[in-house]
Amino acid sequence: MSLEHVGPVATTALLMLLSASSAAAPVSATLDYTCVFPLIEEQPLSVDITSEMPGSLAVGQPSGSFQINGTATVSAESWNGLDFVGSDTLSGQVDAHASVTGNGLSLPLVIPMEIAAQPMPDEQGAFSIVASGVTPSLTFTSDNQGAVEIRVGNLVLNLTPRDDNDNPTGLGDFQSDCVPVTGEEALLHTITVSGDDAGSATFGVTGDAVLKGKANWPLVGELTVETSGSSVSGSMGLETSALSLDIPGLFKTFSLDAQATLEPVSSVSGELIDGELVLSLQARIRLADIRLKLFGVPIAIYNGEQCVSSQAMSLSAVTPPGQHFDVTTGGQVTGEYSVPAFENCGVMTGLVNRYLAGAGSSLSLQLAPL
Numbered sequence: 001m002s003l004e005h006v007g008p009v010a011t012t013a014l015l016m017l018l019s020a021s022s023a024a025a026p027v028s029a030t031l032d033y034t035c036v037f038p039l040i041e042e043q044p045l046s047v048d049i050t051s052e053m054p055g056s057l058a059v060g061q062p063s064g065s066f067q068i069n070g071t072a073t074v075s076a077e078s079w080n081g082l083d084f085v086g087s088d089t090l091s092g093q094v095d096a097h098a099s100v101t102g103n104g105l106s107l108p109l110v111i112p113m114e115i116a117a118q119p120m121p122d123e124q125g126a127f128s129i130v131a132s133g134v135t136p137s138l139t140f141t142s143d144n145q146g147a148v149e150i151r152v153g154n155l156v157l158n159l160t161p162r163d164d165n166d167n168p169t170g171l172g173d174f175q176s177d178c179v180p181v182t183g184e185e186a187l188l189h190t191i192t193v194s195g196d197d198a199g200s201a202t203f204g205v206t207g208d209a210v211l212k213g214k215a216n217w218p219l220v221g222e223l224t225v226e227t228s229g230s231s232v233s234g235s236m237g238l239e240t241s242a243l244s245l246d247i248p249g250l251f252k253t254f255s256l257d258a259q260a261t262l263e264p265v266s267s268v269s270g271e272l273i274d275g276e277l278v279l280s281l282q283a284r285i286r287l288a289d290i291r292l293k294l295f296g297v298p299i300a301i302y303n304g305e306q307c308v309s310s311q312a313m314s315l316s317a318v319t320p321p322g323q324h325f326d327v328t329t330g331g332q333v334t335g336e337y338s339v340p341a342f343e344n345c346g347v348m349t350g351l352v353n354r355y356l357a358g359a360g361s362s363l364s365l366q367l368a369p370l
Helices: 002-017 076-084 346-356
Strands: 025-037 041-053 056-059 067-074 089-102 105-119 127-134 146-162 174-180 186-196 198-211 215-228 231-238 241-249 252-264 268-273 276-294 297-302 307-309 313-318 331-339 358-369
Touching: 025 146, 025 186, 041 186, 105 127, 105 146, 215 252, 215 268, 215 358, 231 252, 231 276, 241 346, 252 346, 276 331, 276 346, 297 346, 307 346, 313 358
Parallel strands: 056 186
Antiparallel strands: 025 041, 025 174, 041 067, 067 127, 089 105, 089 146, 146 174, 146 186, 198 215, 198 358, 215 231, 215 241, 231 268, 241 252, 252 276, 268 276, 276 297, 276 307, 276 313, 313 331, 331 358
C-alpha cells in the first residue's frame, strides 16, 4: 500500500530537486515497478507523480525547495497480504535511488521520503495511497550548461504495518526492494541549464549602527552590486552622519558627539542563496568634530579630520533568520563586529577608545531597490 505511494513520492522528489523558481509548469509521469513483498512475493506497483518544474534553469540559480505529490495504486493481492496479518495502518520510509546527469555532472542521489501512517481500506481490492514531500535545493555551474537529465531507479521500501491497537503485526517492520519494470533507470525530466544569471542592482541603504553597544550612529547611503549566479560583488557608499553617546557620571551628564564616516577599503563581496544574502566589507571609521559636552556645553573639542581606526575592520551582514532577501524587493541585513582602536584623535584619543573601540558593535541595514 504505502509502498507504491512511497515510490511516487521519492521519484517526484528527485524531479523537484532541480526545478527552478521561475517558469515552472505542471509535470506528471507514471512509473512501473516490480516489488518483492513478504508472503505475496513479486507484485506490480504503478506510481503517478505530479509536481511543477521548469524546462530551463540559469547557471548559479538555486532550484529552491518544492512540494511533491505521488499516488500509488496498490494491488488487491497486496491488500490481501496486509489484511491477512491484521494490518490496520501502514507507515514507513522509502529510499529512492536516482541520478542527475549532464555535462560535467554525474550525481547519484538517495532521497528519503516519509510515509505518514495511513489507514487500510475496509474492503478488498486495489486502492490508492497519496504521499507528499519536500525536496532539497541544487545549483548548477557553468560546466553543467546544456541538457541535464533526471532519472529514477530502484526503490527501497521500509514499511511498518500496525494492527487496530497500533501494535506490530506478524510481519513486523519489513523491507521491500523495487526495480523498474524495464530494468533501467527511467527518464523523468530534462532541464536545460543556460548561461550565467548575471545582473546588477542599486539599493538605497538606511539603518543604524551601535558602537560598543552604546553609541548610536544612523547610516544612509547606496549599495551597488553585480550578481553572477549566487555570487554578489559591488561597492557601498555611506554619508557622513552624527554619532552620539551619552556618558553617565556622578551627578553629571556628559555626552560624546562626532561626525562619523565609514570608509571602505575593499569592495563588497558575498552571495545570495535561497533568499539569504551575505555581505562582507573591509572598512575604517573616521571621526571629525569630536566634542565632549557637559550638560550640552562643549568642554573638550577635536576639530581635525585625522582621527581614524588604526586598521580596517571586517564587517559582515546577513539576512536575519526567518526573513527573505530578493534583488527585486530588497530586505534587511544585520551583523556584529569589533571596532579597532582609534589613533590621531588628539586629546580625545583615550576617551574615544574607551567608549567606541572594542567588541560588541552591531549594525542593521534596510536595502531598498532604487
